[in-house]
Amino acid sequence: MDGIAQPNDQRAQLEKLYGEMAPHSLYPLWEVLANLVTPVPRSVAQPHLWQYGPARDYLLRAGDLISAEQAERRVLILENPGLSGSSAVVPSLYAGLQLILPGEVAPCHRHTQCALRFVIEGDGAYTAVDGERCYMQPFDLVLTPNWQWHDHGNTSDRPMIWLDGLDIPTVRFYDASFAERLEHPSQSESIPAGDNLHRYGRNMRPFRATTAERRPQQQPIFHYPYAQWRESLMAVAGADAPDPHLGHALEFINPANSGPVMPTISAHVRHLPAGFETRPRRATDGTTFVVVAGRGTARVEGREFRLEERDLFVVPSWNALELRAETPLTLFGYSDKAAQEKLSLYREERLPG
Ligand code: GTQ
Secondary structure (H helix, E strand, C coil), rough: CCCCCCCCHHHHHHHHHHHHHHHHHHCCCCHHHHHCCCCCCCCCCCCCEEHHHCCCCCHHHHHHCCHHHCCCCCCCEEECCCCCCCCCCEECCEEEEECCCCCCCCEEECCCCCCCEEECCCCEEEEEECCCCEEEECCEEEEEECCCCCEEEEEECCCCCEEEEECCHHHCCCCCCCECCCCCCCCCCCCCCCCCHHHHCCCCCCCCCCCCCCCCCCCCCCCHHHHHHHHHHHHHHHCCCCCCCCCCEEEECCCCCCCCCCCEEEEEEEEEEEEECCCCCCECHHHHEEEECCCCCECCEEEEECCCCCEEEEEEECCCCCEEEEEEEEEEEEEEHHHHHHHHCCCCCEEEC
């Protein structure tokens, strides 16, 4: 070629080149670079609110039509409207509402995806993790770390509904999904219920090199009861002035390493006193929230969502969130901050009010 073609000519010749290259799976970076390496995150995920009442009605209707055992997991996926077809709530994470009716069992399996459960309604169903049952109360956080056997059962006389938060899209991204089922629907109960908290949850652990170790060293506890986190959060709220951008906030940690609860997922709770309004804050982790208590509003990049108890909402990466509490407002949230920090990607910014 002798020199760069003139503008009119150039377009036509480039298009011809693209047409010839495409069948060979070769494409020009310069046509897409600005969309690949953006100066700031431009999530295609959208902020969105799911009111609990209508979601619950659909879930109970599904309960009339298909059993937990038949479905394996009877769950309504909370799919982000900007991520249609992906089963994702933000690009890296999944959210769903799971229903277990009295007497049902969601059969035992394990997979490379990490899962958390945040109980929304019902009392006394259990998740069993590697031989130990955990009886769940509203607003308890329960973990099912990567590759641990788990089944769910409801021995109470009322429906039980919880939020499932998993890293399904992250595992899909890495093409690293493995899963297997146990032959029996329920695993045998080899460890007494609540054992993980007694053994590892009180700033203690079995004296090492004894036979009293029950859990993997890197993931000793899997139950964070509401009664405990609420007491701590309220005590902190009584002692400090609220952070202007967050309110009062406590993160759940893995006591083995003081890091986030699981390698890919971080979880926290926050509390705003009645009348409190946060200043805007944005972060690179898209966060899915549950309203545990109270009423208020969430403003996300100027869009306002009314919050009522048990509603769920999602705030995508780099969307500024402002919260206003009409009554004392308590939220649970989980995000991919855990993974982003490991990859040196996580950033947050506090914006002036
Ligand atoms: O409880 O193991 O919502 O494997 C999606 C996939 C729940 C579970 C979900 C799962 C589970």
